[in-house]
Amino acid sequence: MRNVGCLIDAPESTRPGLASITDTIDVTAAELLVHLLNFVAPALFVALVLAGVPRLFRRARRAGAPAWWAQAAIVFIAGVAVLAGGLAWFGHDGQIATYAALVVVCGTAQWLTGRGFSR
Numbered sequence: 001m002r003n004v005g006c007l008i009d010a011p012e013s014t015r016p017g018l019a020s021i022t023d024t025i026d027v028t029a030a031e032l033l034v035h036l037l038n039f040v041a042p043a044l045f046v047a048l049v050l051a052g053v054p055r056l057f058r059r060a061r062r063a064g065a066p067a068w069w070a071q072a073a074i075v076f077i078a079g080v081a082v083l084a085g086g087l088a089w090f091g092h093d094g095q096i097a098t099y100a101a102l103v104v105v106c107g108t109a110q111w112l113t114g115r116g117f118s119r
Contacts (some may be wrong), residue, residue: 039093042102043079047072050110071113075096078109 027035051072065071082105086098110116 025101038074039083039087040080042099043076043083043106046079046102046106050075050106053112066113071110074113075106075109079106082106 051068055068066074079102082102083093083098086101087093087097092099
């Protein structure tokens with residue numbers, strides 16, 4: 001299997017600035033896929049919960065609201081965009097501020113796609 005280069009951060013004491021493109025390690029395609037899936041997992045979980053839980057409490061879908069899977073897809077895309085923005089802003093993933101923004105943006109996206117504003 002072909003190895004793909006992956007950037008890593010060198011210890012702070014060995015470099016004064018950001019990691020350079022030469023700081024790489026070999027990662028197989030399967031390992032890269034696992035890392036990407038773990039990166040988007042919080043967005044997928046939040047999207048499925050937000051799209052699925054309302055179906056437990058009401059049977060009828062609101063007029064004009066898309067199907068649950070379409071709502072989950074829209075919320076998932078918004079969540080991945082937030083996670084990518086957090087990665088770009090902070091330089092690494094896993095920040096609490098990114099997860100807080102994920103909840104706010106995904107909740108807002110679900111409210112909009114579920115037509116919560118038309119009560």
